[in-house]
Amino acid sequence: MKSTLNDLKNRVQAALAGAFGADYRDHDPLLVSTNNPKFGDYQANVAMSLAKPLKSNPRAIATQIAEHLKVSDICEPPSIAGPGFINFKLKTEYLEAQLESMHSSDRLGIATAEPPQKIIVDYPSPNIAKEMHVGHLRPAVIGECLARVVEFLGHDVQKVSHIGDWGTPFGMLIAYLQEAYPDPQAAAEASTSGELATFYRQAKKRFDEDEVFKENARQAVVKLQAGDTEVLEAWKRVCQLSKRSYRKIYDLLSISQDIVDRGESFYNPFLPAVITDLKETGLLVEDNGAQCVFLEGFTNKDGEALPMIVQKSNGGYNYSTTDLAALRYRINEDQADRIIYSTDAGQSNHFAQIFQVARRASWVPENVDLSYAPFGLVLGEDGKRLKSRSGEAVPLKELLDEAIARTRTDVENRLTAEERTESDAFIQNVAEKVGIGAVKYADLSQNRVSDYTFSYDRMLDLKGNTAPYMLYAYVRVRGISRKGEVDFAQLDAQMKLTEESEFILAKHLLQMDLVLDDVERELLPNRLCQYLFELSQKFNQFYDRCPVLQAPEPIRTSRLVMCDLTARSLKLGLFLLGIDVLERM
RNA sequence: GGAUCCUUAGCUCAGUUGGAUAGAGCAACCGCCUUCUAAGCGGUCGGUCACAGGUUCGAGCCCUGUAGGAUCCGCCA
Incomplete structure (x- = not known):
């Protein structure tokens, strides 16, 4: 299934070449989704940017581009608006056809990466002599999400936990x-x-x-x-x-x-070579008995270059040595094309230094991408680093148990209020899935780099951008399937879009591929959260305004397919976030 | 002293290569359940995008400076 955005991009490029010559064949058409439906679905902003080089006015340029555009199978005739925007509105038949092919695809029409890369994804690096605490929550949740996304996109993923196991x-x-x-x-x-x-x-x-x-x-x-x-x-x-x-x-x-534990003990045999190889590059300097590399762009109070110590004066190695050994191992032995480092932002200096030394030592080939994805701290409601009453880091187990316990209380209260009776196993399962999902979602839904405030009340809120809201949207779709005794998988997709809320939902459903590409590139899970939240909202609007089971054919089948696509998108999206869905709640 | 990140609505936050009128959620207020789970939907209220310059046809976004905050900085990881 073709990506609409890419398809349109190519056609605008063809039009550019037609209008202004072959030099413009690869020119970026600056094609983006519109932020306002009244401008259609996509807009090309390229005309404004060409005004100066072409010494013409943007509207005239836009008109010339439009004259060369061949998009009638996808869009209504493009229109020119404002200073020179070219607006595209997708044809209904095109949308319907896209939905039908999405329905027939077992991966919702989302293409796999070409060529696939070998990608290493960092998982938490706890000192395993100690119990896991709140500090390990974000790397676990974020690492898992990034790994699932790149894996789904077809990459060969190696999940690595750089544990402390030797100190x-x-x-x-x-x-x-x-x-x-x-x-x-x-x-x-x-x-x-x-x-x-x-x-x-x-x-x-x-x-x-x-x-x-x-x-x-x-x-x-x-x-x-x-x-x-x-x-x-x-x-x-x-x-x-x-x-x-x-x-x-x-x-x-x-x-x-399938996480591989590779800790300090694993890298022990590789540490001496880090020193000898650094020596060969001429970067290694002895200072006060310690083996160092002096860094560029890092200075001490007196403005002198700061050293990275790779071997202590007593002959021992430290974390810099281990991190360098790990980097080399990932490149040389794992043959990684991309290495995704995800650590708390407090270590960004340290990793900037590691990368600098590795690059200056020529250990990082041109085609290897070192992606650093730092994340912010987990704060308590007082705005300070989350600590237990005794001042220690909160054990992760306690944190999660509390989320489950609170969810369980909520569920029980609601069941009482609605006079429903459910088994204990049902209640416990809902409490676990919703409680854990809420903790993970709260973490992922915020921009990775900012610190975030941990609040049970907010993350367990049934309204708003929370896991419960989204899980409920999924449950609603499944309810339709149960109530109507419809097997979504058996539907013969013949789409027929009529209502405004159907169009809005349809267009959103067709954009999941763009969102996943974005997450893969920027390593920002909150983009996926945002997408899923909007999907839930758009589905709830559709659900509110469009009867499904009572609708006459062929509308009924078409709407059932919309339900199925929503359910599958939500399920996939939540899975990629590492969150399990429920059939009922 | 230096490095990195941050400052957007009362609160918590989005804001995608710079694009049209800066968006959500929460809170507050007003509506909507004989109809697929109301854990829902609609509406109202709410902004000097920290401040000052600059680049640009166009800046919340890019550059410079200022103020404020967070984290980190030679033998811990």
């Missing part, structure tokens, strides 16, 4: 495991059934109260890095324990199963 906090857990479960059998059992949070709390307690334990923990780190077999065994147990705990939360959040 000091591990010494504490290893020492605790060895102390509390000296018997290997018991240790194995504890790591397959225990809770990471409990483990961490108890280990921390021991660490704070006992000097001997503290020393044991330090020794454990040293032994671990020296490759001591027993300690390595204990370390593996702790990693397993973490993985299980993390998976539980990821499952609750519907985060992909």
Whole structure:
């Protein structure tokens, strides 16, 4: 199925070439959707921009372009308005035909990327010795969404979690495991059934109260890095324990199963080469015993170039070294065409530095795209970084459980008010899907780069740009299918658009491909949220004004197809956001 | 001292390569359920796009400066 925008673009370009010569064959026609329906559906703004080079007035240019346009199969005759806008209004038959081919496509007529790229998508990088907290919410939700979008568009996606699995906090857990479960059998059992949070709390307690334990923990780190077999065994147990705990939360959040964990331990063998290769490029400088690369455009208080330390004076490596090793691995071993880094905006300096060093070392080929997608902080309602009462980061589990509990209360109240009775399993499922969906949607629906204020009341609002509103729109469509006992998939699409609200909905349905391209390019999930919110609104208007099941044929079938396309678009869109739909709620 | 991001309606936010009259939601107020779930729809109210210059046929968007806010800055990640 052809994209209307691209199709029209090509035709305006052809008209440009016809009017002003072959040089204009590839000229950007500045074709965009109109922001006001009275100007039609699309407008070309190119005439104004050509006024100066062609030394003519824009309206005359627009007229010349219009004379060469061949668009009668798609649009009404184009009109010229204002200073020189060329306006296009799509023909009804064209819209109907587009809807029919969309209906017959199992991916709603959305084309796959050509050529597909190998894309690495970042997932959260927690220190896995600790329980997941609110700081991991955004990278999980955003990473999952970006991965699903580029995957749907046909790219080969590798999901990577750059976990912290080698540092000091591990010494504490290893020492605790060895102390509390000296018997290997018991240790194995504890790591397959225990809770990471409990483990961490108890280990921390021991660490704070006992000097001997503290020393044991330090020794454990040293032994671990020296490759001591027993300690390595204990370390593996702790990693397993973490993985299980993390998976539980990821499952609750519907985060992909196929994430690859590559942490500090994974990159250990590659760290020395980072230093030796940097040395070869001549970028490496020794300063106060540390190996550094002096940066361009980053200065200290005295205006001197700032170093990026890649090897500490004690010979140890740090996060810059690991990030450089990871970048190299992704390019050389994974053969990535595009690497999507998504971290909190506080690390943008750090990544700008990493990218600079990698580029200056010529480690990044021309055709590899390093996409940096920073995100803002999660704030509490006081406008400050979200913290628990005790000042610690809020555990993610608590945050999500609270959202589910609040949703459950809402659902129960509504059921009582409507005198409906539903099973406990039904209520719990709705509470989970709506509650988790609301948390994710609240995060994704805002511009990624800005900080956002976490508010249960706002995200669980049944009205407005929220997950519940959209999930309800989906439920309404499914209700029509149930009530009318219509199998949407079996419909023979013969479209017949009549009412204004049908046209509005139809035109919106046909623009999902543009939105996904936009998300792929800009890495802004809120564009997709905006699209889905508008789709829900437009469907609700259609639902309000156009009876479906009672309508006479052929209108009835046509409207049923509209319902089906809306349902499938909502379902796909929400899926790409990582949100599950419900049939009833 | 430097770097990055931000400042749009009372509140929370959109605003797509610069395009026609700057948009939503919430809150407030007024309407609409014998008809597919009213968790819905329609309407009213609400703006010096932080400020000042500049570029342009055209600026919320690009450039410069100012004010305010957030985050980060040599051996933590």
